Amino acid sequence: MGKKPEEKDLPWVEKYRPMSLKEMAKPSAKLNNKKVDLADEIIDFIKNYKKDGEFKAILLEGPPGIGKTSIVYAIAGDLNMKVIETNASDTRTQKAIHRKLDEASKARDMMDFLQKSRNKIILIDEIDGIYGVTDKGAVPTILEIMKNSEFPIIMVANEYKKTLNPIYRSVKKYEVQPLADDEVIKILKNILKRENLTGFKPKDLVKIVKKNHGDLRASINDLQGLMQGGGAIDSIEDIQNLQRDTSEVIFSLIRTLFTEVKTLNEARNLLDKSDVDYSLLYKWVNENLPKYINLNDELSDAFENLSLADQIFGRIRTYQYWALLPYFFDLFGGGVALSKKRSYIPGFVRNTFPQMISGRVGANKLSLAKKLEEEYEISSIEAVRTEIPFLKLLASMSIKKKKEISEWLDLDAKEKKLLSK
Amino acid sequence: MADKNPIWSLNYKPKRLDDICGRDQVVSQLKDFVRNINFPHLLITGNEGVGKTTIAKCFAKAFLGEFYDSNFKLLYADIPVSSEERSQAGISTTFSKSVIGSRAGRRRYIHPFLDIKVKPFVQIRVLGESPFKILVVKNFEALGQFQQGFRRLMETYGTNCRMIIITTRVSSIIDPIVSRCQLLFVSQIDFINFKKLMLNIADEEGIKINEPAIEILYKYTEGQINKAINIMQLASMHTTLINSEMLYDVIDLFREKGINELLNFIYKGDFVKCREHIRSIRRTYNYTAREIYKKMLDEVLLAPLGKKLKIQFINHIADADFRGNDGLDDDIQLSSLISKLCLLSKKL
Numbered sequence: 001m002g003k004k005p006e007e008k009d010l011p012w013v014e015k016y017r018p019m020s021l022k023e024m025a026k027p028s029a030k031l032n033n034k035k036v037d038l039a040d041e042i043i044d045f046i047k048n049y050k051k052d053g054e055f056k057a058i059l060l061e062g063p064p065g066i067g068k069t070s071i072v073y074a075i076a077g078d079l080n081m082k083v084i085e086t087n088a089s090d091t092r093t094q095k096a097i098h099r100k101l102d103e104a105s106k107a108r109d110m111m112d113f114l115q116k117s118r119n120k121i122i123l124i125d126e127i128d129g130i131y132g133v134t135d136k137g138a139v140p141t142i143l144e145i146m147k148n149s150e151f152p153i154i155m156v157a158n159e160y161k162k163t164l165n166p167i168y169r170s171v172k173k174y175e176v177q178p179l180a181d182d183e184v185i186k187i188l189k190n191i192l193k194r195e196n197l198t199g200f201k202p203k204d205l206v207k208i209v210k211k212n213h214g215d216l217r218a219s220i221n222d223l224q225g226l227m228q229g230g231g232a233i234d235s236i237e238d239i240q241n242l243q244r245d246t247s248e249v250i251f252s253l254i255r256t257l258f259t260e261v262k263t264l265n266e267a268r269n270l271l272d273k274s275d276v277d278y279s280l281l282y283k284w285v286n287e288n289l290p291k292y293i294n295l296n297d298e299l300s301d302a303f304e305n306l307s308l309a310d311q312i313f314g315r316i317r318t319y320q321y322w323a324l325l326p327y328f329f330d331l332f333g334g335g336v337a338l339s340k341k342r343s344y345i346p347g348f349v350r351n352t353f354p355q356m357i358s359g360r361v362g363a364n365k366l367s368l369a370k371k372l373e374e375e376y377e378i379s380s381i382e383a384v385r386t387e388i389p390f391l392k393l394l395a396s397m398s399i400k401k402k403k404e405i406s407e408w409l410d411l412d413a414k415e416k417k418l419l420s421k
Numbered sequence: 422m423a424d425k426n427p428i429w430s431l432n433y434k435p436k437r438l439d440d441i442c443g444r445d446q447v448v449s450q451l452k453d454f455v456r457n458i459n460f461p462h463l464l465i466t467g468n469e470g471v472g473k474t475t476i477a478k479c480f481a482k483a484f485l486g487e488f489y490d491s492n493f494k495l496l497y498a499d500i501p502v503s504s505e506e507r508s509q510a511g512i513s514t515t516f517s518k519s520v521i522g523s524r525a526g527r528r529r530y531i532h533p534f535l536d537i538k539v540k541p542f543v544q545i546r547v548l549g550e551s552p553f554k555i556l557v558v559k560n561f562e563a564l565g566q567f568q569q570g571f572r573r574l575m576e577t578y579g580t581n582c583r584m585i586i587i588t589t590r591v592s593s594i595i596d597p598i599v600s601r602c603q604l605l606f607v608s609q610i611d612f613i614n615f616k617k618l619m620l621n622i623a624d625e626e627g628i629k630i631n632e633p634a635i636e637i638l639y640k641y642t643e644g645q646i647n648k649a650i651n652i653m654q655l656a657s658m659h660t661t662l663i664n665s666e667m668l669y670d671v672i673d674l675f676r677e678k679g680i681n682e683l684l685n686f687i688y689k690g691d692f693v694k695c696r697e698h699i700r701s702i703r704r705t706y707n708y709t710a711r712e713i714y715k716k717m718l719d720e721v722l723l724a725p726l727g728k729k730l731k732i733q734f735i736n737h738i739a740d741a742d743f744r745g746n747d748g749l750d751d752d753i754q755l756s757s758l759i760s761k762l763c764l765l766s767k768k769l
Binding site: 282283286289290296297299300302303304306307308310311312313314315317318354375379381384385386387389390391393394397398401404405408 | 705
């Protein structure tokens with residue numbers, strides 16, 4: 001941490017990571033919807049940390065790149081403490097979580113480690129990311145670490161996750177707010193000054209910041225990308241190129257594909273130019289096709305091409321026949337778009353996200369199926385396919401029977417609703 | 422039996438080998454296995470719903486005794502592995518690690534089912550004092566070309582874990598696996614035993630059912646006891662004396678209408694409605710695309726269509742199924758199929 005980076009290649013994000021609270025833009029935060037000074041709160045927590053205190057840990061929740069991790073490091077720097085960090089990129093931790101059998105021992109290792117050393121802050125980064133939904137062991141492990149830890153624990157998360165509820169209950173949760181645009185601009189300007197770079201128009205700086213919605217890390221990365229890509233820029237095109245795939249991009253692409261493309265070559269060019277992930281794009285085409293083509297004969301032609309494209313793509317992915325890729329593009333792009341001849345598009349079409357339909361059982365139904373599964377040792381799929389439809393029929397016969405069933409399985413309101421649907 | 426449970430078919434589900442009625446040959450063979458505390462890999466075949474899984478479970482329970490819970494696992498080969506399970510298993514290397522030889526640098530494709538679901542269970546040692554673990558794989562034919570991979574696991578971990586493979590079609594299972602297993606055929610229950618069973622249940626539940634009604638039940642359910650009991654229970658909601666007329670009403674109610682309705686939408690040529698409908702069916706029953714194709718085929722065969730049109734319908738269904746084999750997105754293949762059928766039905 002404390003060492004001065006000398007290599008030129010060091011990412012600016014690392015190079016200019018604040019070592020002290022004074023250097024950084026402090027993000028504001030909310031606790032129970034009340035605005036608080038985050039830095040003060042954290043310092044307060046660390047200084048008054050007791051092994052049997054009310055809260056064993058605090059959680060910082062907020063969008064990426066706004067300084068959640070940085071503020072912890074900055075405070076640690078000020079208080080001269082060491083930060084022990086685990087996060088999603090730490091493969092050892094990931095494996096420990098994944099392999100249930102190893103888990104218990106790993107936790108013990110960590111505990112031994114904790115008890116030997118002093119003056120440390122434990123930082124668990126991205127806790128919403130590493131601990132998968134189905135991994136039942138992870139949450140108890142963290143709770144246990146929290147219970148036995150002699151050092152303050154600070155957790156960082158991007159978003160609320162239902163499965164982490166037991167953790168939320170025993171921590172103080174701060175909602176960290178994104179930075180204001182002018183604050184980000186100030187920092188970027190400062191970095192440019194320290195890098196001795198000139199010729200960057202303030203207008204472009206604003207564009208970078210606006211695009212990233214308060215995400216300081218992304219803004220710095222974009223800036224570095226632009227500056228190191230070839231010094232000063234004078235057009236905004238570079239910034240546009242940096243734009244990540246968003247649904248808006250796909251929307252407009254699909255719209256152009258169906259309304260403006262007239263020849264196969266045009267379709268090819270359109271798809272060539274876009275950076276959109278094509279494995280996603282053809283699913284979008286599938287979802288929105290019937291909105292642009294409404295005559296059955298044209299629809300069937302279009303789907304013929306699309307299904308062939310899917311088949312080809314499957315072969316590419318399974319057997320690595322990448323030579324087939326051009327066919328895939330032409331079929332799902334031009335092949336589909338040019339099937340439209342007489343279909344009339346009534347004005348503006350609202351595109352929709354592709355629906356994911358998988359063999360997995362929905363959450364509500366799963367809880368009902370799980371009950372049947374436990375009760376009578378049938379698999380949950382069996383329950384969904386044969387027993388739940390039958391239960392529905394039975395429940396529809398008489399109210400008394402319905403009551404009997406719901407009492408037997410101890411159903412809650414949601415599950416009852418499922419039965420009567 | 423527990424009074425609380427309102428579902429008969431679950432109540433009368435056999436829990437021990439002795440409870441299984443009518444399949445004496447298979448049961449006595451399995452009892453021999455239990456007595457000898459040893460058995461080879463098994464391949465259980467038989468029609469849908471005749472009780473293959475129930476028998477396998479009863480057998481495993483009898484064999485493993487008190488260690489049943491820790492040493493037994495039931496897997497469905499046709500249920501896709503979710504992305505969650507995938508990421509949990511952390512499969513990272515998709516390329517062959519060997520540097521020399523014909524496989525060097527090639528893409529290594531292992532069916533996630535084997536890697537994620539089978540291997541972890543098979544590799545862990547036996548818990549308790551039973552001689553080995555038991556793994557039951559249902560709908561094994563769905564593994565397709567990856568059966569070879571399973572064969573290897575059978576060989577490597579055979580001493581640790583015996584596999585019971587359950588399938589409806591032996592023909593779709595590769596020879597090396599068939600030759601490694603002892604085949605057990607679970608036949609349909611014969612009418613005499615079926616009648617005895619039904620009368621027994623009726624007696625216990627305090628209803629009456631006459632012989633013609635039982636005959637209809639037997640014919641309609643093709644000896645699927647589970648289904649028969651369910652129908653009987655539904656019928657009993659109306660009267661305590663079940664006769665054949667009343668049974669027909671219930672059977673009609675019991676028939677799954679989803680695919681039939683889908684065909685009706687197809688005849689009208691309304692693509693958007695069809696797609697919504699097919700998606701809702703898949704959501705409610707969690708069917709795979711292949712199951713939908715099969716159900717459509719069954720319905721089309723019964724549908725009031727001309728010979729030529731029927732063949733054309735079947736042709737398209739077959740084509741969709743065939744393409745779905747290679748394809749990645751089932752929804753595209755299904756959409757493509759219904760768009761073609763919608764076009765065809767214009768000629769109706």
